Amino acid sequence: MTGFEETLQRFRAAVTGPADEIPLARAALLIARSEYPDLDTDAGERRLQDMAETLDQQLARNEAREHPRRVVQTITQLFFRELGFRGNTDHYDDPRNLYLNWVLAERRGIPVSLAIVFAEVCQRAGLDVQPIGLPGHVICRYQPAEGDPVYMDVFHGGRLLSEADCQLLVRNLFGARVPFKPHYLGALTPRQTLQRLLHNLKAGHLQRGDEERAARVIDLLLAIFPWDLDEIRDRGMLRERLGEVDSALSDLEQYVQYRAGARDIQTISETVRSLRRHVRGPAEG
Secondary structure: OOHHHHHHHHHHHHHOOOHHHOOHHHHHHHHHHOOOOOOOHHHHHHHHHHHHHHHHHHHHHOOOOOOHHHHHHHHHHHHHHHOOOEEOOOOOOOHHHHOHHHHHHHOEEOHHHHHHHHHHHHHHOOOOEEEEEEOOEEEEEEOOOOOOOEEEEHHHOOEEEOHHHHHHHHHHHHHHHOOOOHHHHOEOOHHHHHHHHHHHHHHHHHHOOOHHHHHHHHHHHHHHOOOOHHHHHHHHHHHHHOOOHHHHHHHHHHHHHHOOOOOOHHHHHHHHHHHHHHHHOHHHO
């Protein structure tokens, strides 16, 4: 078993089971381990726990827990000013922004990775903070025991957002093509958060022409959603370009079998026929 296969096995075990029991931080650190095979994921979790204990102490010192405004001030002071987490605006497309060990070390990331760290630290300190998956941008929501939720843009220094601000953010990104829907303000599940992170990571590797790493990311995506036929197709096409003929054929045959009405079915079917000729020889068609 290769190092990646071991990590994939551990990741699959982490993301299998009831949705509310999936350990988001551990799974995100295992994604990082797929790139950094010597990564100590336990050390990453300890770092998050240390931050949470610091936050807990500051909340107690500020007598903040019963006062939502003080809670927000305390967590933003710690996370963005004292610890120095910030959005990586200079190198947004760098795949390292998606690896939690790098984000924890460099205190930089993109919205989804910063949201994971922010939410995990707050949750470990006993606060109800969840990642929120707006189209094109992940933010965080703090829900006090009483009162309205507080939305924070962790990529922009914890800037507070109203619901109207969230609507404007989506409109600025997509215009009228994506009308705002109330469910956009619902919390992402751990699986959805990991999927979002992996989609960003896949896109980053493809943008750099790194098909081998992109294919490994799809392996991780399929550990979460095994029957995502679009990902199976994409992995098959990458494997075909990487010369992994048997694996490519297996993926693309699944796609053709279960997606007979897809727009790209003719193109994929032709690729399957070509791969079959390669594997079995011209006489078998």
